[in-house]
Amino acid sequence: MDKIAIRHFSETKWHKLDNTATIFPVISNRNFSSVYRVSVRLKQNIVPELLQRALDDTMPWFESFNVRIRRGVFWYYFETNKKRPLISEEQSGPCGYIDPTANNNFLFRVSYFKRRINLEVFHAVTDGSGAINFLKELSCRYIVLANQEDSSAAAPELPIVEVTSDFEDSYVKNYTKTKKAGLDTNRSYQMKGDKLPLFSTGVVQGYLDTKSLLNFCRQKNITITQYFSAVLVWSMYKEFLNSQPYKYPIMIFVPVNLRPFFDSTSTLNFFSSITVGMKIERSDYTFDEVLTLIAKQCKEQLTKEHFSQKIAGNVALGKNLAIRFLPRQIKNLIMKAAYLFSYKSTTITVSNLGSVRVPEKFKKYIEHFELLISVTDREPTKCGIVSFEDRLVVTFTSRLCNTYLQRAFFRKLSADGLDVVIESNGAYYENV
C-alpha cells in the first residue's frame, strides 16, 4: 500500500481551540483580520526554492501550525491539514485576512520580499511567542540551505531552535477558582482621522540601538515597554488632544506572554494583557509625571494574581455547561455582542516580543526581526516591538492617513537623545 493510501485510513488528529483563540474565528473578516506578521530580514536576497524546502523541513516540528479550522456543532476545532503550505512572493499589504478556504486551508502564510521572510499568522493558531519560534526555525533552516556549497545535502535532522509539541490549553490548565476579572467595558479615547484606501496599511518602522535604549531606561529605572507606553500616551496627549483634558482616558493595551508566569510550554495561545493609561485632566503634565504613572501601573498589573483572575474570568465561561451546549452559531452571536461591548476600551495596542535569540552561528546572517500587527477601524494604529542583538525595531501599522502619532513618538525618542532611523512602506507618499 502506498503512502497516500495509508494516510487516508490513519486517524485524523485534532485539537480544540484554546480559550482565547475561540474569539478570533468569530470576529475575523477581510476588514478585521486578526493576523499578525513576524518577519526576519537577512543580509542576502531570498531564494524561493530554498525557502520552500526550509518550510517543508520545518513543518513536521510544528504540528500546531499544520492545521485547518473546522466547524463543529458546538465549537470550532483544528484538524491536521494534509496539504502542503506553499510560499509566495509578498504582494499585498501586510497582515491581510487569511481566508480559511484558500491558501490550502492553512491559517498562516509564508512570503518573501527581497531580503525578508514574512510569517503571517491567524491569531487563533498561536500567539507571537509561538510564531517567533516557528520563524526562527524556518529562517535558521533557510540559512543552512542557502549557505552551503552543495544544496542537495541533507537538512539537519533535529530542530535548530527549542521546539516542543505541547497542545496544552494552558488557560484551562492554570484555571483556579479565584476572584474573576470581568470584561472591561469602559470607554477610552479613540483615535480618529481619514483612512487610507481600503485594505491598505501604512507601515512606519523605527530602528533603535538596543544598548543605548537599555542604558537610557536603566538610568530612569524603567523597562522598554514602560518607556514606549509612556511616550505613546505623551504623544497622544500632545498631538491628538492638544494638551487639553478629555472625558475618556487614553488606554494602552499591552499583551503579555504568560508562559514564564505559569511555567508553560504550550504551543497554542497563552497570553493575557495589561492596560495602562491615564485620563487627561490638566494641561501641564510633564513627561516624567506620565512615565512614573505608567511604570507604576505596569508593575502593579504584572503579577501572577492579576493574570490568574483574568484567566479565571475567561475559563469559567468556557466551562459553563449551558454555554458549552449552545449551538456554535448562537455562541458566535454572544461572543460578537460581548466583543462589541469591550472593543472601545483601549486606544492603542503595544506588543513587545522582547529580544529574539538564535544560535551563535546564525547571527551573522540576520539583520533584524520585526513585528507587524493588523489594525482595525476602531484601533487604527498599533505598535509592535522586537529586538535582535543590537537592533530594536519599532513598527507602527496604521490605517490612518496622518502620521501624527508616529511623528510625535519618534521625535520624542530623538529628543531624549536616542538615534532613530526611519523606514516606511511608502503608503504615506501616495497621499501627499
Next chain:
Amino acid sequence: MKTCNRCHVRVVDNTNLCPLCHSVLTDFDGNQSENMYPVSDLTVRGYNILTRILIFASIVGGITSVIMNYITYNGIMWSVLTVAAILYFWAVIIHSFKHHANIAAKILVQAVCASIMLVIIDFVIGYDGWSVNYVVPNLFSLANLAVLIIIIVNHLDWHNYVMYQIGIALLGFIPIVLFFFGVIDKPLIAIISFIISFLSLLGTYIFGEKTVKSELKRRFHF
C-alpha cells in the same frame, strides 16, 4: 540615508520627503537603499463590478415589482414571487457557485432554499398544498439519494459528507412531523421520505467506517 531636520531622524526610504512630516530630506550620505516593501495595489475594492451590477439590479428589480404589484393589485401578490426568486438567485450565487463548498453542503442548501421557494409559490397562487404534500417530501428524498450516491462513489471521503448527510436526513423527517400537525393531508410521500431518511441514518450507524465515527466525535465535541 538622508536626514529630516525637523524630526531629527534619519530616513532609509528611497525618497526626498520625510514619511513622518513630509518635509524635504537633506544630508544624503551616499548610501542608496532599496525599497523593502512591494508597491501596494490601490485598485482593490470590496466588491467587483459584476457583483455591484447584480446587487443594483436585484434591489431595483425587487422594489419595482413590489410597487407595480401594489399599483395594479388584482388579488395576486405576484411580487412576493419576484422577491423570493431574487433571494433564491442570491442563495444559489453565494453558496452553490463557491467552488470550495462541499458538494453535499450544496445539495443541503439547495434542498432547503428550493423547498422554501416552492412553498411560497404554492401560497401565492392560491394554496392547495401540492408543495408540502408532494413536491417538498420528494425533493428531500431526492436529496437523500443524491448524497447516498456521492458517498457510495466516494466512500473514502464519506467523513467529509457525513454532517451534511445527517442534515439532509433530518430534513427528511420534517414532512412526517407536518403530517402529525395536520399541515399535510396526503401522507404517502411523507412516509417514503421518512423511510429513506431513517435508512440513511441507520446505514451510517451500521456501515460507517472508523473515519466517519471519529469525524462525528470531533464535530459534536463540547
